Amino acid sequence: MPRVAYVNGRYESLADAAVNVEDRGYQFADGIYEVCLLVDGRFWDEDGHFDRMERSLSELSMSMPMSRPALKAVIAALLRKNRLKNALVYVQVTRGVAARNHAFPPDGTVPSIVITAKPYNLAANEALASRGVGVLTMSDQRWARVDIKTVSLLPNCLAKQAAREAGAFEAWLVRDGKVTEGASSNAWIVNGKGELITHPLGHEILGGITRQTAIRCAEEMQMKVVERAFTVAEAQRAHEAFITAATLLVMPVVSIDGRPVGSGKPGPVAQRLREAYLRRCSEIAGERPRAIA
């Protein structure tokens, strides 16, 4: 399979693709990213991901490095060059290359843009969802603006690694006794009344695009969604739990800190929501973007 990356206007072999060592993304994590899913060549939650990208950039006083249609055309070209139809696309924009100084570089410094694509295996994701995953709770050690999707992910990496070493799939991050979100997903529980509970938007969580669409799906099915923080103890008493992310879709959580959630199997609410999410995204997926050469 060819592996091709887009780097600052050029399509290059992934193995050779590189950015300058003075790129501010490399030096300072001064940049943002997006991850979105394309199934059968169509974007899922396209507007949500592009809107969030624009917002993340604007929070760092940056603007989109190219128009949305141009970005979509590059992504389409990248998929074609990689011969992919189902893909996870990674887009990263940094403040560009400049002599290393903390303050922003001079006006006119050109942002760096890197786009990569890798195959997405929906069947493998389905298999994982039929078993469900375990999560491990730990302290949330991230900065106070995790609503911005910056490339500064060290605490998330450390948390995920600690979870994996303990045999769990995901880390649930806890601040002031409340679960904020996962290391790379949003966290949800379902209580005895059948209410779906997830942390409200704000500076303490990343506003997941899958979270947003899942809320819409739940409400369409007359499920009650309550956006409020929940404690670890509440999560352990919950009837069900699940996580959402573009890479995972709606993924049932079957254990928290080694203890089973509810029956210890994927719960009916999470399963129905997952089906609704899959249906919604495949029905209203964006048009296939036209590739440029």
Ligand code: PMP
């Ligand atoms: N929270 C964090 C910290 C994440 O990294 C992600 C994945 N990007 C999410 C939530 C889920 O966001 P989305 O549904 O947009 O993938």
